[in-house]
Amino acid sequence: MIEIIAASRCPRCDMVVAPPATYCPHHPVAMTPTDLSGVGEIVTFTTLHTPPVGFKSPLHIAIVELDGGGRFVCHGADTRGLKIGATVAIEAIDDVYYFSHLGALERARLFWRRTGRAGDRVNAIARSLAKRVWKGRQRAAS
Amino acid sequence: MTRIGRRSEPLPGLMAEAARAALAEAGLERPEAIVVATMNPEEFTGDGNFASHVATHMGFADVPALRIETATSSGAAAFYMGVAQIAAGLRRTVLVVGGEKMTHLPTPRVSEIIGRSIDPYERTYGATMPALAGLVTRVLMTEQGVSARELAQVAVKNHANGARNPFAHFQQAVTLEEVLDSRMVADPLRLMHCCPISDGAAAVVLSAEPAPVRVAGIGHGADTLAVRHRRDLTSFTATRTAAREAYALAGFGPERVDVAEVHDAFAPFELISLEDLGLLPVGKAGRATLDGDTALDGRLPVNPSGGLKARGHPLAATGVAQIVECVWQLTGRATNRQVAGARCALAHSIGGLATNNWVTLLERA
Numbered sequence: 001m002i003e004i005i006a007a008s009r010c011p012r013c014d015m016v017v018a019p020p021a022t023y024c025p026h027h028p029v030a031m032t033p034t035d036l037s038g039v040g041e042i043v044t045f046t047t048l049h050t051p052p053v054g055f056k057s058p059l060h061i062a063i064v065e066l067d068g069g070g071r072f073v074c075h076g077a078d079t080r081g082l083k084i085g086a087t088v089a090i091e092a093i094d095d096v097y098y099f100s101h102l103g104a105l106e107r108a109r110l111f112w113r114r115t116g117r118a119g120d121r122v123n124a125i126a127r128s129l130a131k132r133v134w135k136g137r138q139r140a141a142s
Numbered sequence: 143m144t145r146i147g148r149r150s151e152p153l154p155g156l157m158a159e160a161a162r163a164a165l166a167e168a169g170l171e172r173p174e175a176i177v178v179a180t181m182n183p184e185e186f187t188g189d190g191n192f193a194s195h196v197a198t199h200m201g202f203a204d205v206p207a208l209r210i211e212t213a214t215s216s217g218a219a220a221f222y223m224g225v226a227q228i229a230a231g232l233r234r235t236v237l238v239v240g241g242e243k244m245t246h247l248p249t250p251r252v253s254e255i256i257g258r259s260i261d262p263y264e265r266t267y268g269a270t271m272p273a274l275a276g277l278v279t280r281v282l283m284t285e286q287g288v289s290a291r292e293l294a295q296v297a298v299k300n301h302a303n304g305a306r307n308p309f310a311h312f313q314q315a316v317t318l319e320e321v322l323d324s325r326m327v328a329d330p331l332r333l334m335h336c337c338p339i340s341d342g343a344a345a346v347v348l349s350a351e352p353a354p355v356r357v358a359g360i361g362h363g364a365d366t367l368a369v370r371h372r373r374d375l376t377s378f379t380a381t382r383t384a385a386r387e388a389y390a391l392a393g394f395g396p397e398r399v400d401v402a403e404v405h406d407a408f409a410p411f412e413l414i415s416l417e418d419l420g421l422l423p424v425g426k427a428g429r430a431t432l433d434g435d436t437a438l439d440g441r442l443p444v445n446p447s448g449g450l451k452a453r454g455h456p457l458a459a460t461g462v463a464q465i466v467e468c469v470w471q472l473t474g475r476a477t478n479r480q481v482a483g484a485r486c487a488l489a490h491s492i493g494g495l496a497t498n499n500w501v502t503l504l505e506r507a
Contacts, residue, residue: 017371019263025366044284044375046276047329048268052254055268063277063370071370073267079329084284096267 003038003092007070016070038090040066042099045079062099064088074099143344143466144241146454147311153180153187153243153343154199160343160459161200161239164466168347174233176207179220179240179458185255186244196239205237213259214407215493216240217344217461218500224348225357234350240462241343252339256457259494261368272336274369274495275408276328281375282410283330290330292428294321296409297334299437300445304452306438306479309463311340311454335409340454344463352507355469358394358486359503361387369495380499381418381490388488388501389420396420399503400484401471402442403464405492406449415490416444419501438479446471446479464489465502472506 008031009016010024017024017031024031045062048055060076074090074097076082088099143160151159157178165171178193189195197207212219217240224236244252257270264274282288298318304310316334324334348357363383366372372379389395396419404419406412413427421442422430430436436444447453447467450460468487470476489502 015371025368025371044277044280046273046280046331047326048270048273048276049326049328050250050253050272051268052257052270053250059268059273061267061269061273061277073264073269073370075267084281 003090003097005036005038005066005072005090005097007034007036007066008032009034014069016066016068018066018070018072036066036068036070038066038097040064040072040088040090042082042084042086042088043071044084045076045082047079062088064090064099066090072097076100143309143459143463144342145309146340146342146456146459146463148245149243149341153183153189153241154196156243156341156343157196157239157241157345158200160241160345161237164239164345164347165237168349168353170235170347170349172202173205173235173237173347175227175235176202176205176237176239177220177223177227178207178209179211179216179238179462180209181211181213181216181242181457182255182258186242186247211458212498213494214256214455214457215405215461215491215498215500216458217463218489218491218502219461219493219498220458221346221348221462221465221502222360222362222500225360228348228350231350236348237345238348238462239343239345240458240460242457242459243341244339244456245341249339264368264370271407271495272328272331275336275410276331277369278375278414279331279335279408279410280329282414286376286425288410288413288428290322291318292413292432293335293409294318295431296406296412297321297451299431300406300412300449300451303438303446303479304448306477307448307453308477310448310452311338311342312448312452331408331410337407337450337455340456342454342456342459342463344459344466346462346465346469354507355472355504356507357502358505359388359390359392361385361389361391361501363387363499365497367494367497376414378414378418378492378496378499380496381415381492381501384490384499384501385419388503392503396488398486399442399488400486401446401468401481402444402488402490403447403467404444404449404490405460405499406445406451407455407492409451411492412444412449415492419488419490421488438481443481446476446481461489461491461500464491465504468502468504472504
């Protein structure tokens with residue numbers, strides 16, 4: 001199940017903010033409500049060993065760049081094997097968002113839902129695979 | 143300034159001690175105005191209306207005093223306010239005094255109070271200053287290839303400098319291994335990458351008359367409160383803006399800087415900031431630190447005072463303490479940590495997670 005995450009978009013600079021904000025951080029204009037799919041790429045993550053009162057140690061925190069823009073802060077159950085750039089799903093448990101590795105079935109469902117016609121679906125999957133290969137190469141090169 | 147560390151005196155007493163020293167050095171009995179910097183006096187000490195509180199405690203009840211707060215850069219902000227008052231011709235002399243008293247409270251409580259300067263939504267996810275710094279450090283190490291040894295060397299260097307500073311909170315050296323083996327705080331950030339919780343105060347007198355040191359330039363930059371709204375986590379926009387403003391006002395660039403006091407609340411911040419300030423090329427700060435370029439005897443000594451890491455970080459005192467160190471360096475009074483022949487010094491202060499930053503350029507007159 002892929003969550004829908006409420007966000008807002010700046011009509012002037014197109015910046016997407018999640019959760020939604022009244023005004024754009026960079027422009028004094030009202031933002032337009034928008035929805036984002038709870039899937040994205042890990043921007044960065046940390047494990048806090050002395051979390052503040054009310055949180056259990058170790059506390060896994062990540063920033064995830066959601067599909068369609070907007071960066072989201074969430075918790076995770078584990079960060080073992082996690083890498084920057086990894087695709088993750090975001091799920092809400094009691095109004096708190098958690099990231100988790102995106103399984104093959106969910107990945108397939110996601111592509112199915114993202115694209116309209118059958119031809120587009122194949123294209124989308126091909127594009128996604130090409131993107132992954134390209135990224136892998138870039139990482140290997142750097 | 144006062145000795146930084148665990149101090150038993152109440153905050154107004156510490157601030158008065160720092161102010162008396164600065165006024166004596168300036169040969170001034172009574173300033174025309176006072177600018178006070180404290181970050182969270184209401185929470186830390188229970189006292190409000192703090193500018194009047196401090197001024198009255200010093201015996202300056204009838205000197206107009208105001209308080210400035212921009213989180214951890216409050217000291218630099220107060221200095222900016224003082225410079226603005228002089229530059230506008232409103233005052234001939236201004237006493238700037240910053241201070242904080244924190245060590246009497248338990249560490250989790252102190253962290254929670256400091257953490258209130260973080261975006262409220264990110265706080266609901268347990269984000270603290272070390273957590274956000276951990277997120278930044280991860281990107282810095284992964285995407286800019288900063289190594290664990292480079293990161294650790296920042297702390298090693300600053301402790302070595304602090305060992306030469308009688309005002310520092312920590313006056314002993316640490317080894318690379320001690321830093322690398324220290325407890326993990328916010329993976330990959332370790333305890334020895336982080337500044338301590340300190341008490342202390344620092345003060346400086348600004349004058350419209352010629353003085354041994356002049357303010358060549360000062361700049362202020364800002365960024366989003368929420369760290370998740372930033373596109374690039376390996377650079378702080380607020381520092382870049384502040385540096386641009388300061389250099390423009392001074393009419394010279396980073397090449398003229400002989401010594402710098404940089405906001406190293408977390409070791410990675412010193413590396414990021416050196417690049418943002420244009421003092422080192424992007425991607426080179428880690429290597430340069432490991433090579434000793436930023437050591438006391440290096441090409442560009444950084445944090446001769448020991449920085450926030452070793453001198454200590456009494457929040458609102460820090461921005462002023464950096465200025466005091468720069469003045470001492472420029473006037474040859476930095477004793478056995480003196481950078482020989484320093485003519486131009488740079489002070490850099492970060493407020494919150496780089497939401498409100500300052501760059502000040504000082505020159506020997």
